[in-house]
Amino acid sequence: MAVLNEEQTMLRDAAKSWVQEKSPVTAFRKMRDSGVELGYDAAAWNEMAEMGWAGVIIPEEYGGSNFGYLSMGLILEETGRTLTASPLLASGLAAASALVLGGSEEQKSEWLPKIAGGEIVGTLAVDEGAHHAPEKVALKAEKSGAGYKLTGAKSFVLEGLAANLLIVSARTSGKPGDTDGITLFLVPADAAGVTRKRLHLADSRGAANIEFAGVEVGADAVLGEVDKGWPLLEKTLDRARAGLAAEMLGSALQAFETTLDYLKVRVQFGQVIGSFQALQHRAAKMFTDLELARSAVEAALQAIDADTPDVPELVSLAKAKMGDVFHLVSNEMVQMHGGIGMTDAHDAGFYLKRARAAEAAYGSQSYHRDRYARIQGY
Incomplete structure (x- = not known):
């Protein structure tokens, strides 16, 4: 095992105690049997956010604790033991990482505190086929005035129904399979032209197929560099x-x-x-x-x-x-x-x-x- 510091040990022990008491496998079974569309218990997720788990990799100036990825891994390991369903992976890790690594100061200030506090759920909308192939982006992002117009579809988006913020990979140039010409966009899930369809997966978690029908976004929606998002x-x-x-x-x-x-x-x-x-x-x-x-x-x-x-x-x-x-x-x-x-x-x-x-x-x-x-x- 990795040698853990005092903070990491405390974080792991707190996670172990919480999942055993508040989120055992019986809680997952109850959630599944209830048929809740989101694929997780919202009350349990709120508790996780209150404990600061959604902000573990987010810098302190944006409302997080900046404990790092090994610390986040320790929490996820404990939630994995009891099959705890939550947006922690999709939002607190994946979406937060994209913003921390590629976001402008304005984008970080707007979105990271909300993700860290559990106010919103973010997720990556990347794949478009039956298998993971992030370079095969076909969803088009065409210039439209000062911004862009997104047209296409994404499949198997984790926490796709619950998400408030979609981080979408789109093609601004080139053809599917090219790593050049990919651009990432921040798209509010309630934007005009976004439609979501729930997927019923074997593991009863939340996932969705998402269509983008001429979704208009501003130039400030670009995450990182145009054409250089790979x-x-x-x-x-x-x-x-x-x-x-x-x-x-x-x-x-x-x-x-x-x-x-x-x-x-x-x-x-x-x-x-x-x-x-x-x-x-x-x-x-x-x-x-x-x-x-x-x-x-x-x-x-x-x-x-x-x-x-x-x-x-x-x-x-x-x-x-x-x-x-x-x-x-x-x-x-x-x-x-x-x-x-x-x-x-x-x-x-x-x-x-x-x-x-x-x-x-x-x-x-x-x-x-x-x-x-x-x-x-x-």
């Missing part, structure tokens, strides 16, 4: 990917620990099933894989905090490794629980469904293995 987009996505990997780590750890406890109490053929060597070997593999995954995730978060040049490869390593491990552990959780693991009455299905959705978000294992290889020069 480096900012990649940096922002890497921070979101690392945060998601930390959340997946927490979920996988809890799935493993729950399964391990079951192996110690379930009796079959007159003995505890944890005494069977075959199951011991499978548990040992999960344990070692989780330890390796933790090292990868924490290395990525620490690299982001230190702003080292190897951030992209470490992030892709962490996301790919964590995807594989969470996939394995969630499968084993269902299998080792036997018949009850196949039912909705048990929590195992929640972890398996979350694993599948999280694997696909911000790039699957195959996407990140390919990216890692390209960075390495293969």
